[in-house]
Amino acid sequence: MKVHLKALGCRLNQSEVDSLARQFLAHGHSLTDAPAEADLMVVNTCAVTQEAVRSSRQSIHRLHRANPQARIAVTGCYAHLAPESVRRMAGVAHVVDNYAKEALLSIVTGEPLAAVQPFDLEPLARQALIGAGGRTRAFLKVQDGCDRHCTFCITRVARGKGRSRPIADVVAEAQMLSAHGYQELVLTGVHLGSYGHDLGQPEALVHLLRALLQETSVPRLRLSSLEPWDLPRALFALWEDRRLCRHLHLPLQSGCDATLRRMARRTTQAAFRALIAEVRAIMPDAAIATDVIVGFPGESDKEFAISYAFIEEMDFAALHVFRYSPREGTPAARMPHQVPEAVKRARAEKLLALSQQCSRRFAERFIGQKRPVLWEAISGATEHGFINNGYTDNFLRVRCVVPHVLSNLLTDVQLEALAEDGALLGALEAAQLAQIDTSTR
Numbered sequence: 001m002k003v004h005l006k007a008l009g010c011r012l013n014q015s016e017v018d019s020l021a022r023q024f025l026a027h028g029h030s031l032t033d034a035p036a037e038a039d040l041m042v043v044n045t046c047a048v049t050q051e052a053v054r055s056s057r058q059s060i061h062r063l064h065r066a067n068p069q070a071r072i073a074v075t076g077c078y079a080h081l082a083p084e085s086v087r088r089m090a091g092v093a094h095v096v097d098n099y100a101k102e103a104l105l106s107i108v109t110g111e112p113l114a115a116v117q118p119f120d121l122e123p124l125a126r127q128a129l130i131g132a133g134g135r136t137r138a139f140l141k142v143q144d145g146c147d148r149h150c151t152f153c154i155t156r157v158a159r160g161k162g163r164s165r166p167i168a169d170v171v172a173e174a175q176m177l178s179a180h181g182y183q184e185l186v187l188t189g190v191h192l193g194s195y196g197h198d199l200g201q202p203e204a205l206v207h208l209l210r211a212l213l214q215e216t217s218v219p220r221l222r223l224s225s226l227e228p229w230d231l232p233r234a235l236f237a238l239w240e241d242r243r244l245c246r247h248l249h250l251p252l253q254s255g256c257d258a259t260l261r262r263m264a265r266r267t268t269q270a271a272f273r274a275l276i277a278e279v280r281a282i283m284p285d286a287a288i289a290t291d292v293i294v295g296f297p298g299e300s301d302k303e304f305a306i307s308y309a310f311i312e313e314m315d316f317a318a319l320h321v322f323r324y325s326p327r328e329g330t331p332a333a334r335m336p337h338q339v340p341e342a343v344k345r346a347r348a349e350k351l352l353a354l355s356q357q358c359s360r361r362f363a364e365r366f367i368g369q370k371r372p373v374l375w376e377a378i379s380g381a382t383e384h385g386f387i388n389n390g391y392t393d394n395f396l397r398v399r400c401v402v403p404h405v406l407s408n409l410l411t412d413v414q415l416e417a418l419a420e421d422g423a424l425l426g427a428l429e430a431a432q433l434a435q436i437d438t439s440t441r
């Protein structure tokens with residue numbers, strides 16, 4: 001069969017679609033980017049907000065219109081939460097919930113699952129999914145589900161209890177991805193920081209990272225979102241190893257203790273402030289980013305002002321700002337004092353303006369320094385060469401113009417200036433350019 005795969009939402013969904021891709025290839029099927037060519041189309045949906053549900057439905061409609069003959073298999077959080085609504089949609093032949101997702105191939109083909117072998121990745125490489133123009137980093141699922149009960153969160157409802165993949169499995173997959181040219185692996189999960197808790201091993205995240213550093217040669221390991229509590233004591237000491245990217249995403253959600261209590265978040269201003277101080281003591285050049293929800297039920301102007309002041313004090317490298325979206329089935333959706341949309345919009349605009357200032361201020365700190373950059377896509381060319389784009393280990397966006405396509409190369413870059421759009425302009429040393437020149441001839 002020709003299979004078209006689509007991931008919506010989070011990095012975890014993307015990593016699951018990557019695994020499905022490898023499985024379909026291991027079974028002798030092929031992948032296509034063109035829905036019109038597909039016999040089967042698989043959609044890994046998202047339901048984190050009402051908007052995410054709307055775009056999941058829209059994607060399914062669009063695929064069916066593009067190819068009414070093909071079967072559609074829908075999985076992911078929206079399929080898990082509303083299977084009957086999905087089943088009634090035109091073209092949908094299979095609805096697979098999050099618990100059965102890993103067996104999706106067997107469910108839709110009837111074939112018993114075959115183990116994925118390293119050579120199974122050949123077609124992936126051939127399809128330029130790795131390197132030039134393709135992706136240079138792979139998302140590596142290490143954990144699923146969550147045992148917490150944040151009152152706004154539907155993810156824990158859709159993904160179930162916390163469960164960790166065995167370290168040996170994760171290391172084996174990392175070795176396979178590294179052997180196929182991925183320069184960076186991003187560890188993903190629903191509640192990554194709770195890795196190992198279900199196994200009675202609260203320090204397991206440290207053991208996992210150590211195993212990945214010792215048993216793989218991948219140049220870069222990056223962590224996706226880490227809830228800011230219950231983190232193993234020895235975790236941050238691991239960052240002595242420069243292969244661990246100096247980039248932490250620690251969702252705060254609100255900077256006001258009263259709001260945090262209504263959200264049932266296991267952090268406070270004081271605890272979060274102490275965590276950030278601990279991180280900055282070990283890695284002062286780390287990019288610390290966060291998520292913030294504005295307009296949570298009961299968030300008064302005073303609470304928002306407290307939250308804003310705390311966020312400003314924390315001086316993040318980047319803010320991801322979300323307007324609170326009531327999700328049926330969550331306690332917060334039933335709370336009184338829901339905030340009007342206009343107020344949410346105004347608060348979001350204020351925080352987005354702050355985020356821009358913070359990101360520029362963070363980037364300016366590194367002008368004049370040299371940082372390692374993993375080059376990704378080309379965004380054009382000038383008479384001086386190709387416009388290469390990439391990210392530093394501490395997630396600074398960098399651009400440079402050289403007469404080579406640098407995709408999937410890791411090079412040191414002299415950071416020279418900050419462009420209007422927030423990217424840093426960089427230069428490669430002549431010796432490095434000469435080396436690339438020789439290796440590409």
Ligand code: SF4
Pocket residue numbers: 146147148149150153154155156190191227
């Ligand atoms: S810790 Fe994260 S995934 Fe778990 S309930 Fe809270 S927001 Fe949801």
